[in-house]
Amino acid sequence: MNWETLLAALFGNSHEVKRDGDLLSGSAEFNGRTLTVVGTTNHAAIGVELALAQARVVLNTVREYPGRGILLLVDTQGQRLRHRDELLGINRYMAHMGCCVELARRQHHPVIGLVYDQALSGGFITSGLMADACYALPEAEIRVMRLPAMARVTKIDEQRLAELSKSNPVFAPGVENYVAMGGIRALWSGDLKACLSAALLDASTLDARAADGAARGGRRLAAQVTARVVNA
């Protein structure tokens, strides 16, 4: 979904979200409260500048607007693959973005992630996956790698991967796989306003994803292994 269409569906005319390059940022009025909206568009490659810019929006919200909800809009092709970004320490910039989201959650800001177009690899980890909960539109695309590339790297036959992916959500692209594994809380369709309203009410600092993944059958071992380590 196009970001402008999405914002209209969520907020009608009651928002001041602007695009600056691949960065989306601004505020929106929702159910009588103001939300901060921040994210990316154009399948953005997250480089040092974009990570820093998003972090700035989150920090400004924590600093100036106690308790304000934050909506993270995810559309990324992953981290930018450039020598310059590695030279400058892009992992630190991206981790900073993730830590800012965590700070916001800790400071009682409800943080909701929404994958509205594409969420790939590292760019997804430090934004939507750090939220209280991350949701996705049904048509969104979430993956680490496409099957042909995965076949090349792992040296496993692509046909075999395709066959196995029908019953195993653990490696193949697909938004449903992330729902099955608990990484995505739910898909949003129909009345997006109602979806956002429910998400804000449901926001919790507890990480229930492994338990969700087990209950849904997509990630059977994570929660129990974690529990065994804690209780050993």
Place this chain on the structure above:
Amino acid sequence: MNRSFAESTARERVTHLLDADTFHEILGPAERVVSPHLALLGVPSAFDDGVVIGSGLLDGQAILVAAQEGEFMGGGVGEVHGAKLVGLFKRALVVQPAAVIVLAESGGVRLHEANAGLIAVSEVMRALLDVRAQGVPVIMLIGGANGCFGGMGLIARCADHVVMSDIGRLAMSGPEVIESSNGVEEFDSRDRALVWRTTGGKHRYLTGDCDVLVEDDVAQFRAAAMGLLGQSLPLSLASMEAEHALLASRLSRYGDCRDALDIWQRSGVAEPLRVADMEAGQMPVLKALNPKELA
């Protein structure tokens, strides 16, 4: 005598990092907690899924430790591997050790379990930050031959402290990935000197992304970790603003640099061309000459 960190196995690193005979493994190989997904793909499993976790003493103080085995699937994070790390951090909330020490060696997400690995990385980050919030220091030790990349590179920078050897590497994307995506002109992965001065311990130390630099020696990693016990750096708005200012400053000062040599020279490092030949032990002196310029 020196014991090479890079050439040691995960268990050897843990054994020699901790006080003698104090390591107690949790979910060791005998428990057979393996990945169910690898067998489906016809790929051999490891009985510990490539990560050793447990408890022990360091300088007489109780710590929790995790060590990734780079020889198994490049140390990649899958469902079980990730869950062991998450569990260790959650355990730290209960037992309140003097530190949680992670010997990181990983290419990031294990492709065979890509989706589970991606989610696991974010779960580890959340659990790690919970531990930091309770004042338990998280110390990352990076010196394995495979380096610390991808999701693990993100996790490393969520820790309180990072210790690296001069041959260790810390980055987001590996040079091979960048080369395959954007060509050899972008990043020549066969240029070892370039790779090390871009992602290696010395550059990370000079820029402040590595807090302590050591030789490729388990004893030096041990000494560094001992020195960091009890040193917690809580996350706060003030600390995040300081981090933001540092990162913004770095970008404005060096954003147009095309090589680490340019960054070192511009920041005032004496004789940047000799950095590659220097011993790790010489780096603190070099850095002290210009403490404010680099980090």
